[in-house]
Amino acid sequence: MNILQSFKMAMKSIMGNKMRSFLTMLGIIIGVASVIILVSLVNGQMSYMTESFASMGTNQISVNVTNLSTRSVSVDEMYEFYEDNRDLFAQMTPNVTVSTTVKNGTESSTSTTVSGVSEEYLEMKDMELEAGRFIQYSDIVSRQKVCVVGYYVAWDLYGGVDKALDQTIKIGGNAFRIIGVVSRQDDDELESGGSDDFVWMPYSCAAKMTRNANISSYTFATADMNHTDEAKTAIDDFLMEIFKDEDLYRITAMSELLDSLNSMIAMMSMLLGGIAGISLLVAGVGVMNIMLVSVTERTREIGIRKALGAKKRTIMQQFVIEAAVTSSIGGVIGIVIGSVATTVIGTAMGMNATPTPSAVVVSFSVSVGIGLLFGYMPANRAANLNPIDALRSE
Known part of the structure; x- marks a missing residue:
């Protein structure tokens, strides 16, 4: 008997006991669908986090220093x-955060992020202007009270980009002139505290407002991401020469944080996939149980075939293929259900979640493997039946 004949007999057996076959497949279906749903949803959420993190600039290095009266860097x-x-x-900017309220007449906002930056900040963030111009070096040197606002601020406080340009905005009680509006960053919706809710001013003005003579935060953009380690070493050597104590400064490369995040994503995805995969092992026990029942029911048939000259490997092949086919059909159904459920749940949760090819391939391969593994013992039992004892069974 060749493999094709064994496959046809397996399908005939499955179709002859539809309800039992479906209940046998149910564990496989749930297991495969669970693996696909969990892994895909986690990857979808983590991809969103990674993209958000990467938008901060993977080529950037953050430097924070603790300036003392005896040791400080200007x-x-x-x-x-x-x-x-x-x-x-490639670029560098001091960073000065100002905790204050921004106002236009009677309209005000406490959620707006107010920062002091350099003339290179816009290029460093890889953003573009919707209107107006950006902060210039001359604005910083002369401490001009000018600022660039986010798209949300322009619409929330002024009702539009054109209406905001060249208007006055009160920042912490100081009047600043809006010289530019940054293009919209969030395509979904404009919201308070979002990525479009910010005001940038010359860092010299921000330092004066915070009464901070020594700025403690800087951001560098590397010219080449492949030389990030070299850039970090150069900063470290420079600051160590000044502070003589590595506890007085901190250097953080965004690319390293992103690598750590990706490692955590991969580990979490594998962990959840493994947890969901436990249900596949339980399903495998169900397959083995049903196959043992099938062998018992067909003992007389096995005896007749062996009496007619069927070899041991032929009998084993028949039952192993039947178990594998049962698991494979369950795996395919599980893939379909898991894929549809992932898309539906992802849409309901407001994220882009799609079935990952790796989750589909791994879960289906495991389901087929379980059919072969757990189908082996019943098949081996059937192959080792004594023909005479098998023919005597009722």
């Missing part, structure tokens, strides 16, 4: 270091 010293290492760095 903005001029940081810029001097930056100019001396232009082969490593």
Whole structure:
């Protein structure tokens, strides 16, 4: 008997006991669908997190220092270091965060992020202007009270981009002139505290508003991501020479954080996939149980075939293929259900979740493997039946 004949007999047996076959497949269906749904949803959510994280700039290095009265680094010293290492760095900006309220007349916002930045900040963030111009070096040197606002601020406080341009906005009680509006970042919706709710001003003005003579936060953009380690080492050597204590400064490369995040994503995905995969093992026990019942029911048939000259491997092949076919059909149904459920749940949760090819391939392969593995013992039992004892069974 060839494999094709064994396959036809397996299908005949499955169709002859539809309800029993379906209940046998049910465990496989649930297991495969669970693996696909969990892994795909986790990957969808984590992909969103990774994209959000990457938008911060994977080529950026954040530097935070603790300035003391005896040991400190000034903005001029940081810029001097930056100019001396232009082969490593593409842009640099001091960062000054201002905790305050922004107002236009009676309209105000407490959720708006207010920051002091340099003239290179827009290019560093890879953003574009919707209207107007960006902060210039002359604005920083002369401490001009000008600012660039996000798309949300322009619409929320002024009713439009054109209406906001060249208007006055109150920041912490100080009047600033809006010289530019940044293009919209969030395509879904404009919301308070979102990625379009910000105000940028010259860092010199922000430092004056916060009464902070020594700025403690800087961001560098590397000229080449392949030289991130070299860039970090250069910053570390420079700051160590000044502070003499590595606890007084912190250097963080965004690319390293992104790599760590990706590792966590992969580990979490494997963990959840493994947990869901336990149901496949339980389903395998169900397959083995039903196959043992099938062998018992067909003992006389096995005896007749062996008496007519059927070889041991032929009998074993028949039952192993039957178990594998049962598991495979369950796996295919599970893939369909899992794929549809992933799309539906992902849409309901507001994220882009699609079945990952790896989850589909692995779950289906495991389902087929389980059919072969758990179908072997019943098949071996059938193959080792004594023909005379098998013919005597009722």
